[in-house]
Every structure is written in structure tokens, then in C-alpha cells.
Amino acid sequence: MATGRTHRPATRSRGIPEATVARLPLYLRALTALSERSVPTVSSEELAAAAGVNSAKLRKDFSYLGSYGTRGVGYDVEYLVYQISRELGLTQDWPVVIVGIGNLGAALANYGGFASRGFRVAALIDADPSMAGKPVAGIPVQHSDELESIIRENGVHIGVIATPAGAAQEVCDRLVAAGVTSILNFAPTVLSVPDGVDVRKVDLSIELQILAFHEQRKAGEEAAARTAAGVPAPAATNATDGAERTSATDQGPDGDVPAVMPA
Amino acid sequence: MATGRTHRPATRSRGIPEATVARLPLYLRALTALSERSVPTVSSEELAAAAGVNSAKLRKDFSYLGSYGTRGVGYDVEYLVYQISRELGLTQDWPVVIVGIGNLGAALANYGGFASRGFRVAALIDADPSMAGKPVAGIPVQHSDELESIIRENGVHIGVIATPAGAAQEVCDRLVAAGVTSILNFAPTVLSVPDGVDVRKVDLSIELQILAFHEQRKAGEEAAARTAAGVPAPAATNATDGAERTSATDQGPDGDVPAVMPA
DNA sequence: CCATCTTTGTGCACGCGTTCACAAAGACAT
DNA sequence: ATGTCTTTGTGAACGCGTGCACAAAGATGG
Numbered sequence: 001m002a003t004g005r006t007h008r009p010a011t012r013s014r015g016i017p018e019a020t021v022a023r024l025p026l027y028l029r030a031l032t033a034l035s036e037r038s039v040p041t042v043s044s045e046e047l048a049a050a051a052g053v054n055s056a057k058l059r060k061d062f063s064y065l066g067s068y069g070t071r072g073v074g075y076d077v078e079y080l081v082y083q084i085s086r087e088l089g090l091t092q093d094w095p096v097v098i099v100g101i102g103n104l105g106a107a108l109a110n111y112g113g114f115a116s117r118g119f120r121v122a123a124l125i126d127a128d129p130s131m132a133g134k135p136v137a138g139i140p141v142q143h144s145d146e147l148e149s150i151i152r153e154n155g156v157h158i159g160v161i162a163t164p165a166g167a168a169q170e171v172c173d174r175l176v177a178a179g180v181t182s183i184l185n186f187a188p189t190v191l192s193v194p195d196g197v198d199v200r201k202v203d204l205s206i207e208l209q210i211l212a213f214h215e216q217r218k219a220g221e222e223a224a225a226r227t228a229a230g231v232p233a234p235a236a237t238n239a240t241d242g243a244e245r246t247s248a249t250d251q252g253p254d255g256d257v258p259a260v261m262p263a
Numbered sequence: 264m265a266t267g268r269t270h271r272p273a274t275r276s277r278g279i280p281e282a283t284v285a286r287l288p289l290y291l292r293a294l295t296a297l298s299e300r301s302v303p304t305v306s307s308e309e310l311a312a313a314a315g316v317n318s319a320k321l322r323k324d325f326s327y328l329g330s331y332g333t334r335g336v337g338y339d340v341e342y343l344v345y346q347i348s349r350e351l352g353l354t355q356d357w358p359v360v361i362v363g364i365g366n367l368g369a370a371l372a373n374y375g376g377f378a379s380r381g382f383r384v385a386a387l388i389d390a391d392p393s394m395a396g397k398p399v400a401g402i403p404v405q406h407s408d409e410l411e412s413i414i415r416e417n418g419v420h421i422g423v424i425a426t427p428a429g430a431a432q433e434v435c436d437r438l439v440a441a442g443v444t445s446i447l448n449f450a451p452t453v454l455s456v457p458d459g460v461d462v463r464k465v466d467l468s469i470e471l472q473i474l475a476f477h478e479q480r481k482a483g484e485e486a487a488a489r490t491a492a493g494v495p496a497p498a499a500t501n502a503t504d505g506a507e508r509t510s511a512t513d514q515g516p517d518g519d520v521p522a523v524m525p526a
Numbered sequence: 527c528c529a530t531c532t533t534t535g536t537g538c539a540c541g542c543g544t545t546c547a548c549a550a551a552g553a554c555a556t
Numbered sequence: 557a558t559g560t561c562t563t564t565g566t567g568a569a570c571g572c573g574t575g576c577a578c579a580a581a582g583a584t585g586g
Contacts, residue, residue: 019573025472029451043533052453056536056575063535071534071581088472089479096471103370110366113451113468118475157478158471181481182474184467188292188376190315198477200470204447205376207463208359208421209288209351211445212381214461215420216352218444282543306563319545319566326565334551334564 016087020061026051027058028084034077043074085118095122095154097180099171100163101131101141104186108162109137122154127167144171151178158182165189279350283324289314290321291347297340306337348381358385358417360443362434363426364394364404367449371425372400385417390430407434414441421445428452 030050034042044062048055062068062075068083069075085091096114098105101124108114109124124141126132131141142150150156159180161168168187175183182198185191188206191199293313297305307325311318325331325338331346332338348354359377361368364387372387387399390407397404405413413419422443424431431450438446445461448454451469454462 017573021476022469022473024476025466025469026453028472030453044535045533050453052455054575056577057573059533059535060574067535069534070583072532072583074533087476089475090472092479094471094475094478103366103373107366107370108467111467114471117468117472119471157482158474182478184470184474190289190293190313192315196481198474200474202465202467202470203288204371204374204465205380206285206288207447207465208357208377208382209291209353209380210285211421211447211461211463212352212357213284213287213350215357215445216355218459219420280543307565308563317545319547320543322563322565323544330565332564333553335553335562337563 016064020064021088023051023053023057023061024084024088026053027061028081028088028090031077031081031084035081039077041070041074041076044069047075090118092118094119094158095156096120096158096160097123097125097147097150097154097156097175098160098162099125099144099147099175100161100167100187101126101136102162105160105162106136108160108186109139119158122156123150125150127163144174147171147174148178151175151180156180158184160184160186161191162186279327283327284351286314286316286320286324287347287351289316290324291344291351291353294340294344294347298344302340304333304337304339307332310338353381355381357382357421358419359383359421359423360386360388360410360413360417360419360438361423361425362388362407362410362438363424363430363450364389364399365425365427368425369399371423371449372402382421385419386413388413390426407437410434410437411441414438414443419443421447423447423449424454425449 027047030047031042033050034047044055044059048058051058059069062080065083065087068080082091096119098108098121101109105124105126109121114121121137121139124136124139125144125147126141127144129143132143134141151159157180159175159182161171161175161183163171165187168185168189169191172183172185172191172193176193176197181196183191183193183200185199185201186203188203191201193199290310293310294305296313297310307318307322311321314321322332325343328346328350331343359382361371361384364372368387368389372384377384384400384402387402387404388407388410389395389404392406394404395406414422420443422438422445424434424438424446426434428450431448431452432454435446435448435454435456439456439460444459446454446456446463448462448464449466451466454464456462
């Protein structure tokens, strides 16, 4: 999950909650899969299961878009795909630029999930002159000197930053100055942007640290449970077979932790 | 969901809110930067600005950890770095495996932000036999057949899935069966896991779609405003003029994590 | 046309997270 | 010591998101 939205003042033109917007792509993906299997209609229960959410939540989310379901039947898959796509703005073409063509930038350039959703990689930009002209994912890399002209000529509004942390703010400033108003930031830095520019952040290191926290907590609880039961430490042989599955959408529960104190 | 623990009164003191946990890595990064500049103490106001959050929120977050500040002075940087690191479990070694060494997997393997936070890439695993033995980021790729033995022998509890969507659930099942209890999923699929396993999802396509939604909304508002004012459509001439910046982060040398790549 | 069954759409209550505002705590000067 | 000044820590209010539970709506069958 990414944090770091710049919140805007009021604007109640469309009263769709942020949390709902964040789930729409999830629904869209599940619906697209159903569509490819030529499933005509789907109930909120089924779709919710496929998307890993609560069915009541899903119905409420859809209610913000309008009443697109039929009671006693469910939702028309094709129609819903269209409505959500339109709501998300995916029916139009979104040219994006990726700045910083290292490992991650190249991975993003090759990522297939973009084109299928209306996103088009308009250009790949890197500060290293020796990268210029080299094709990545079939697109020749261009030097950062041309950043401004590329953005203006292609009418780019969305930029992806995949540079090292040190270069991120400067790249961000140039993107914004050239007309970009939405930024997806992979660099581990807090970007400061003018009002009206949206920033979403994806930070691999942070995600892992959050996992580590829960992992430590689990280890602590387990140790406490073992101590209480007098059971020796287990090998890695666990029994996951019979365990019931839950949809992994929500994060773990919280409880108390003995908090292992290292020296 | 994942509410497998209705019992346990749980000492309230250790119940750190999920939202707070998600911000601790952010504070830690800002504090590390201060530490490297040998700044001895920092006020909640300053640190909050550096991390891009509200100062009251920051103080409340820290209050869940304990009272580590000094009124009238602020927080001791070094001490706070230690406390947060300990709380997040970063004082211990976390071996992780990365499954799926495509573009993204390789980017992750090369990502410097891991090692500096106590994470160690124990192995790279791929299903393609021709990849076996080939070094990526200095680590030889191993075939998926050895997944179980690798995990058991290294005591791996955290797994990263960077495979195509189609393979993700099977990989997930095998990871869990072998003892992994925390998963960072980059594949665009909803993973189902047994109770007690944490999953965090990073979805590039979803982030972009959320940006597109806001972008469309901004475009709509702007168009409406123009129509109302009778102003013609603008070229790419933007108005980044003297807008003040949100999240004032005047940090210059954020010499934190040696990011992703030489860009 | 009526009865029954299914599934949507939503009013409502609850809990979590955020923010404000201020008293308490300590540093520092006199 | 005493007063002033700075900054923390937190009580309380508020708003948002979630999930329950149910009435309304429509399909379906007789």
C-alpha cells in the first residue's frame, strides 16, 4: 500500500470515498477475468470473494457509482467493467513517462499491466548519457535534458519516478514544472510538491519493515505460547494443510507482544 | 479479517495501531538521515516535517512506544533510532527469499534498501531451469525445486513473490507450506493464505489507476472552470508559479538508502 | 396475478485514526 | 529558588470506513 497523497481542499463534485476508489481497480481486475470467461452476471457475494473483500463493502462501493445491479440476479459483468473503467478514467489514453531506467525502471517499462489499462509508456528517461538511444522494452531511452520537451509534446500528466533517492526531488520538480500533475514515486524520499499535484508512494523497504514487525510479534507470541505449554521449539514442519483459508486483504490482527529484548 | 484471536485480554500497552506501525519506517528513515548528520536532538515539529506528517500524529505515534522525549528539548535522535528499530524488529537478521527473477525480481535483488535494514536476501528462486546458476546481484539463482529446502535450511520466514500472476498462488502455497509466514506480493492476484500468515500487496497497475482517477477528476474540474470563465483550453503552459509547497521537507542531503539503481 | 425466493441497496452503529488544544514537565535564565 | 519559555504527552471531539441487518426490488414459478 502506498501512502503520501496530497489531500485537496473540498471538491465534492464526485463524492466517492478514497477507500472506495482504491478498491475499484481490484474489482475491475476480477470483473475482467470473469468477462474473459464470458460470465454474463455475477453476484456481490461471488465478486467480493474474487476480489478478497466483504460483500457488503463491495455493494456499498458500487452504490457510490450508481445502481448498476439487478436485485435477485446480480451485476452485469460487461456493463460493470465499462462503468468502473469510465469512472477510473481508463477509457482514455494516459501517456506516462518513466524517469530513472535502472533495474526497477526497466521492470516497470516491461510491465504488461500498463498497456492493458489504458496507460501508454510515452518515454523512458535517464540521466546517464550512455543509456541514451539504448532500447528498453522496445523503447529507446532518452536523456533527461529532453524531459521538458517530451512531456509537453506528448501531453503527459502522469510521471513515474524510479531514480535514486538523491535525484528524486529534482526530477519531481522538473516534472511538475513541465506540467505533470500526478506522480508515482518509487524513490525512498518524501517528495514535496505544490498544491494540486497528487503523489503516491511505493516503498519496498517500508513494506518489508511492516512485515518484519508482524513477524517479530508472531515469533514473540509463539515463544510465549510454547513456554506456557512447555513445548520445545518446532522444526519448520508446520501443518498448513487443514487450515482454513482467509482472503489476505487485511493486515494482521494486533495483540500484545512480549517484545524480545536484544542486548 | 484474520481475526483468529478473539481471546487474550492483551495488555493495552503493547497494542500499537496498524497505522502507527506503517509510519514507523518513515520516521526511522528521517531519523537515520539526521543521525548521519550528527544531529543530537530533534523536535516533533521538525521530525514531522521531514517525514511529511502532522506533528501531533507523530507525538501520538511515539507515545505508543513509550515516553522517549524530553519536554522543552525534543527527542534524542540516536535513542529514538534504536527504539524504533527494536520495535520494528530490525535489530535482528531477516533472511528473505525472492521468487520469480524477471525484471522486477532482479530489481528487488539489487535493491539496496534491504540490507541496510536488517534484511538479507538468502536466495533467488526461479522456475526457469535456464536461469539456474546465473548470478543476479551477485547471488546465483536457484531452481524452484529447491524452494522448500532453501526455506527450511535458512529459517526463512519472509518471502517475496515477483512471479507472473498465474504462478503466484502456487508459489504462495509452497512458501507457506515450507514455513513462510509473511509474504510481500508483487503479482497482480489476490492470494489466499491460512490464518496467521500476513500478506502485503504492492500493485503497480492499481497505483496508476488511482492516479488516473484523480487526474481525470482534476481535468474535469479544470474544464468546468474554464467553461464557466470562458477561457480557451491551455496548451502545456502550466501554472506551477508561486504555489507553496505542501509537506515542507527542506532536507537537502537525504543520504538515506542507497536506492534502486545508478540512474 | 400472487406467492416465494434471491440479491441488491442502505440506514445505523461501532471502532479506528486524526486532529485540536492544553496541562504538565522539564530546561534555562536571573 | 523562582519565573519564564519551550515542547512533550494526551484527553476529547470529530470524521471516515466498515460491517450488520433488513426492507425494497425484482426474478421466477405456479
